[in-house]
Amino acid sequence: MSVLIYIDHSEAQIKKSSLEAICYGAALARQLGTGAEAILLGTVNEDLAALGKYGVTRIYQVAGEALQHLDSGLFTKVLAEAVPATGAKVVVFSNNMNGKALAPRLAARLKAGFVSGAVALPDTASGFSVKKSVFSGKAFAHISLKTDIKIISLNPNSFPLTTGEGKAEIAPLNIAVGAPKVKVVSATQSTGQVPLTEAELVVSGGRGLKGPENWGMVEELAKLLGAATACSRPVADAHWRPHNEHVGQTGIAIAPNLYIAIGISGAIQHLAGVNRSKTIVVINKDPEAPFFKAADYGIVGDAFEVVPKMIEAVKKLKGIV
Amino acid sequence: MKILVCISKTPDTTAKIAFTDNNTKFAGDGVQWIINPYDEWYALVRAIELKEKDPATVIHLVTVGLADTEPIIRKALALGGDEAIRVNGENADPFYIASQLAEVARQGGYDLVFTGKETIDYNGSAIGGMLAELLDMPYISLAAKFDLNGSVATIVREIEGGEETDEVNLPVVVSCQKGMAEQRIPNMKGIMGARSKPLKVLEPVAIAPLTSIASFELPPAKAGVKLVSADNPAELIRLLHEEAKVF
Numbered sequence: 406m407s408v409l410i411y412i413d414h415s416e417a418q419i420k421k422s423s424l425e426a427i428c429y430g431a432a433l434a435r436q437l438g439t440g441a442e443a444i445l446l447g448t449v450n451e452d453l454a455a456l457g458k459y460g461v462t463r464i465y466q467v468a469g470e471a472l473q474h475l476d477s478g479l480f481t482k483v484l485a486e487a488v489p490a491t492g493a494k495v496v497v498f499s500n501n502m503n504g505k506a507l508a509p510r511l512a513a514r515l516k517a518g519f520v521s522g523a524v525a526l527p528d529t530a531s532g533f534s535v536k537k538s539v540f541s542g543k544a545f546a547h548i549s550l551k552t553d554i555k556i557i558s559l560n561p562n563s564f565p566l567t568t569g570e571g572k573a574e575i576a577p578l579n580i581a582v583g584a585p586k587v588k589v590v591s592a593t594q595s596t597g598q599v600p601l602t603e604a605e606l607v608v609s610g611g612r613g614l615k616g617p618e619n620w621g622m623v624e625e626l627a628k629l630l631g632a633a634t635a636c637s638r639p640v641a642d643a644h645w646r647p648h649n650e651h652v653g654q655t656g657i658a659i660a661p662n663l664y665i666a667i668g669i670s671g672a673i674q675h676l677a678g679v680n681r682s683k684t685i686v687v688i689n690k691d692p693e694a695p696f697f698k699a700a701d702y703g704i705v706g707d708a709f710e711v712v713p714k715m716i717e718a719v720k721k722l723k724g725i726v
Numbered sequence: 727m728k729i730l731v732c733i734s735k736t737p738d739t740t741a742k743i744a745f746t747d748n749n750t751k752f753a754g755d756g757v758q759w760i761i762n763p764y765d766e767w768y769a770l771v772r773a774i775e776l777k778e779k780d781p782a783t784v785i786h787l788v789t790v791g792l793a794d795t796e797p798i799i800r801k802a803l804a805l806g807g808d809e810a811i812r813v814n815g816e817n818a819d820p821f822y823i824a825s826q827l828a829e830v831a832r833q834g835g836y837d838l839v840f841t842g843k844e845t846i847d848y849n850g851s852a853i854g855g856m857l858a859e860l861l862d863m864p865y866i867s868l869a870a871k872f873d874l875n876g877s878v879a880t881i882v883r884e885i886e887g888g889e890e891t892d893e894v895n896l897p898v899v900v901s902c903q904k905g906m907a908e909q910r911i912p913n914m915k916g917i918m919g920a921r922s923k924p925l926k927v928l929e930p931v932a933i934a935p936l937t938s939i940a941s942f943e944l945p946p947a948k949a950g951v952k953l954v955s956a957d958n959p960a961e962l963i964r965l966l967h968e969e970a971k972v973f
């Protein structure tokens with residue numbers, strides 16, 4: 406009857422979004438009056454028992470070299486055996502890149518009702534319904550699940566990380582791992598930067614910045630704040646910035662705590678990717694820019710004058726002279 | 727080489743989002759419907775490019791939807807593709823749709839199945855994975871590049887803060903996003919030609935949906951923007967620090 410949380414990892418590191426999934430699963434288990442356990446396929450260079458502080462009592466681990474890289478078919482077979490073996494009734498994933506490949510596959514295999522992109526704990530007062538983000542963040546839907554086993558994938562940055570006391574017990578699980586069908590040839594990760602999808606703070610620039618040579622101040626502000634950088638679609642299309650920075654309807658959807666938009670008009674397709682941000686700040690010289698309607702804070706002014714002053718103020722705040 | 731491209735219909739990206747029937751239905755009246763951008767710009771165009779390289783390639787388009795999806799699938803045929811299949815079923819839930827698509831895919835014996843990364847209305851990102859499982863095929867999600875060398879596909883997929891290059895033998899299911907191809911505009915010849923391309927209508931197989939939409943909700947309106955003078959950006963930083971507490 407327990408809640409089972411899937412722990413995603415890459416480069417032997419646990420993803421932050423999985424920690425959020427653990428906190429969510431643990432809160433759901435408390436709500437249902439049951440226990441929260443987690444499952445890890447493969448191995449990581451971290452102290453697994455310490456994950457107990459996020460609220461799980463046990464971590465099942467299936468070892469195997471083939472489990473260091475995602476092969477959704479292979480992983481699904483393992484999880485489909487693990488779920489009944491652990492007695493889990495709800496399985497929680499992060500709706501991150503790997504979760505998007507794996508969670509729906511497992512749902513199809515187990516004929517389990519599936520909600521992707523959950524943004525809140527299920528309503529279990531009568532039945533079981535989960536609030537999810539739809540229409541690119543412009544609305545929410547409440548999805549009812551009627552199956553015995555239920556699968557939820559949680560949107561990153563939608564549930565707070567809380568920690569308490571406790572160590573988790575590590576329980577090796579003996580499940581035969583088949584041969585992978587997907588061969589990972591290479592993987593590149595931009596190092597030294599905060600990945601956009603995991604960033605809590607994001608500084609973003611649009612066409613108002615005129616050209617790639619003017620991104621220095623965007624990068625400096627981001628660096629000072631420990632933020633990731635992003636951009637609007639025309640900026641990526643013009644190759645002013647790399648494609649993996651493009652946010653919006655056709656780019657990446659993010660939900661950071663802070664989104665600073667500099668020289669971006671706030672077209673509906675741009676907002677679709679950023680409107681779940683908790684605090685939105687807009688710097689735009691046009692007081693009529695639509696972005697101000699979606700913003701919490703704003704400055705009507707020339708970015709080339711405003712941003713350097715913001716940088717100075719952040720330096721002062723952080724005691725950097 | 728046989729490719730199946732899954733095409734769905736969504737409201738235009740600028741459509742007003744509103745609900746009727748006690749917030750249980752999307753208010754679709756008067757809304758402009760389009761091909762889901764990921765299906766059109768990336769999945770379909772990449773399939774067309776593969777056919778341009780190897781003319782022996784056959785492309786089928788499939789959509790699960792009632793008669794009102796026909797203009798959408800015709801529009802897709804105007805871009806390219808040899809024939810279309812419409813499964814005459816409602817958009818009941820992701821498992822229902824994936825099961826219908828799996829049935830079509832099994833009948834057709836495809837080497838390659840392309841879907842979009844997600845539909846921009848319900849944002850499920852679910853159908854590709856479900857379909858791959860129902861077909862027992864490998865699944866590469868969020869693909870930004872796809873190349874074929876004989877029966878081996880080399881696919882670049884997005885991972886957190888980077889990308890991964892995978893190799894996999896056909897058949898495979900791939901969900902497509904930005905990077906796969908460039909958007910194309912259908913030309914007159916394509917539009918005329920699409921009228922005579924076959925569009926088969928199949929009845930759905932009996933599948934019970936596993937989920938249902940209980941209700942919709944719009945987000946609460948923003949309180950309104952707090953404007954700070956352009957002469958005083960330091961005040962903005964103070965507010966973010968002390969009031970919003972974001973850093």
Ligand SMILES: Cc1cc2nc3c(=O)[nH]c(=O)nc-3n(C[C@H](O)[C@H](O)[C@H](O)COP(=O)(O)OP(=O)(O)OC[C@H]3O[C@@H](n4cnc5c(N)ncnc54)[C@H](O)[C@@H]3O)c2cc1C
Pocket residue numbers: 610611612613614636637638639640651652653654655656667668669670671672673674675678688689690691694706707708709739763
């Ligand atoms: C189907 C579809 C999907 C799309 N998907 C996306 C998407 O995913 N992401 C996305 O971003 N767009 C997307 N778009 C494009 C979108 O509609 C807009 O065209 C785009 O977001 C505009 O980018 P921008 O705000 O950088 O540029 P602009 O619209 O040109 O705005 C520039 C802004 O900068 C301001 N400005 C100029 N100079 C200064 C200055 N010195 N200081 C301060 N402000 C200044 C101007 O007032 C203006 O508001 C999509 C469009 C379509 C049709």
Ligand SMILES: Nc1ncnc2c1ncn2[C@@H]1O[C@H](COP(=O)(O)O)[C@@H](O)[C@H]1O
Pocket residue numbers: 732733734735762764765769788789790791817820823827840841842843844845846848849850851852853854
């Ligand atoms: N009704 C449908 N008919 C055909 N293909 C669909 C349908 N719904 C979704 N798809 C495909 O599945 C992809 C992912 O959809 P989703 O899982 O709903 O986000 C879409 O981009 C389409 O390629």
